[in-house]
Amino acid sequence: MxxxxxxxxxxxxxxxxxxxxxxxxxxxxxxxxxxxxxxxxxxxxxxxxxxxxxxxxxxxxxxxxxxxxxxxxxxxxxxxxxxxxxxxxxxxxxxxxxxxxxxxxxxxxxxxxxxxxxxxxxxxxxxxxxxxxxxxxxxxxxxxxxxxxxKGPDKATLKINNNSAESDKSIIIDEIKRYYDCRYLSPCEAAWRIFAFDIHHRWPPVQRLTFHLPGQQSALFKDDDDINVVFNRYENANTMFLAWFEANKIYTEGKELTYSKFPSKFVCIKTIDGKFYETYQEACYALGLLADDKEYIDAIKEASEFASAYQLRRLFVTLLSMNTISKPDVVWNSTWRLLCLQIADAELQKICLLEIKEMLMSNGRYLKDYPSLLQLDISDLNTFQNRFIVDELQYNKEDMAKEHDIFFKELNDEQV
Structure with missing residues (x-):
């Protein structure tokens, strides 16, 4: 495609x-x-x-x-x-x-x-x-x-017989034939589904725009819900259609757009309290529509008590792949030292990000899908894929500076 x-x-x-x-x-x-x-x-x-x-x-x-x-x-x-x-x-x-x-x-x-x-x-x-x-x-x-x-998947109707019962006359065989409606999976399709390849795809994504007459919007409730609770829940609730009318009252630019064009072209919904946000996700976060990521930060910190750094990185990649984190950069800045063996070094941070990038690629995602995270350039990739260069960069500068001062004092005049 x-x-x-x-x-x-x-x-x-x-x-x-x-x-x-x-x-x-x-x-x-x-x-x-x-x-x-x-x-x-x-x-x-x-x-x-x-x-x-x-x-x-x-x-x-x-x-x-x-x-x-x-x-x-x-x-x-x-x-x-x-x-x-x-x-x-x-x-x-x-x-x-x-x-x-x-x-x-x-x-x-x-x-x-x-x-x-x-x-x-x-x-x-x-x-x-x-x-x-x-x-x-x-x-x-x-x-x-x-x-x-x-159309749906291929199917086959099977009849199951108990052949061993034929040799044992003492067992009563049910005369009613049992049929099972089963799906047929070829080896190719089984492998395709195991690797989670797409079976169906369509683009662009379609958002259904609902509309209704005044006072006739849909209300969802269970059979055992209290009628007063349901009424209070939907009495002042806005639907997508009603919110479009309200937005036309507030924003003059919206009056020039039709209902279908409004979500894709009306950029004012990214402006919250006079501040423009690059993505709709950031705008929703500023409005408080998205929960914070404290629970994911706590989960990584709790897992660090018993899990290795590699396992923590796998956990971080899983959270990214499932789109559960609202602000990946906040979670990264709060936990990257745990993910990088708790060594505070800028170069090691890039090494850790490189490994996370490879883990994301194995799940069909890319580091660039999360623009708030630090992005690696080509020079970083060439540097940190070389194991010898990585080993040479893994040192503590403060310890080496102290060691240098001690050894320097032991030099004689000729050596200096």
Whole structure:
């Protein structure tokens, strides 16, 4: 998805989503949907031909592309050449292709442009795999693709028999057959889930903006809640929709924004008591909407009584990865000496941060995701990844200064 966001395969994309599914004995495959920006939408046949091809390329001009298309993008043989092909059961859409005499041979059968699966040449050359590319402009096509990105996992119905009971006639076998509805997990999918890779992804994130009539906002309560308590809880409570009206009364800039544009463009909500905060999290912290991080500082200090410095660093990384810490820099400044073996040294602090950076990367996160923490530059990485340099830097300057003064006094005049 990073390639679709940053690289110009189809033009500027505004949204996308994908779902990964697994064949019974094959590798995972992804079904991806992309929404193009208005200026980059494919408006006619010529625009589609620029990004999608369903023909064999000229081997003399594009030899590498022709080899990749022949290896990954040929469908079949099927039809009269192979009636038992899996695609003969459900059928595939027919595409119009040129009859230019080009063909490839598969299993002794010549296959021309009619057997080429539509593809995007740059995308196919980059990934060197089967990448079927289609253009959607009809509702039924979109529903067809959404079926793949929203359908559930594969399942199987099993019947369990007790074979050992057949040899023992004294055991009464229940005549009712027991069936269990079970999920089917292939080895590839099992490994995929063990390593916690994404199965489904969509961007950009969508925030549902609620709206309601006056006095008809939703109220959540349990069956056994007291009605007076529920009424007092929601009597003066603001909903997102009501808060938007109140903000329009206070801020004149907000009157120029619609309800949907307000959260993303109205930066005044980052200004608290005349002070501008860089992130919404810092603004919420200043408003007191977020709890302080004292409990996490106390947890690290308590763990330091029995845990090693390495274990404390793992605890700190876990707290960062779970997004439970409101201000990582506050927790770091309060506990970094415990994380760094309680040696107050600026260079050692960078060494500890380097190890935390590596731990974060193993969890799919990066140190730059927490801008309030001290960021390491390239020179620090090159220095502290060298074990010999690290060993030479681990010394106490005050002790060495005292030792220098003692030895210097023992020198004679000639040595001085």
């Amino acid at each position: 990073t390639d679709f966001k940053k690289k110009d395969f189809f033009g500027k994309t505004t949204a996308g989503m994908y779902t990964v599914e697994f064949q019974k004995r094959g590798l995972p495959n992804a079904h991806i949907l992309l929404w193009l920006d208005g200026e980059c939408k494919l408006k006619n046949v010529a625009d589609i031909d620029k990004v999608i091809s369903a023909e064999l390329p000229n081997a003399n001009l594009y030899s590498k592309l022709e080899k990749v298309v022949s290896s990954y993008m040929i469908h079949g043989p099927c039809g009269p050449a192979r009636y038992n092909s899996p695609c003969m059961k459900e059928g595939y859409p027919s595409h119009k292709r040129l009859d230019n005499g080009r063909f490839v041979e598969k299993n002794g059968i010549k296959l021309d442009n009619r057997s080429v699966v539509p593809y995007n040449p740059p995308l196919l050359m980059r990934y060197q795999a089967h990448v079927n590319t289609e253009y959607c402009n009809k509702t039924n096509s979109i529903k067809y693709f959404f079926k793949y990105v929203s």
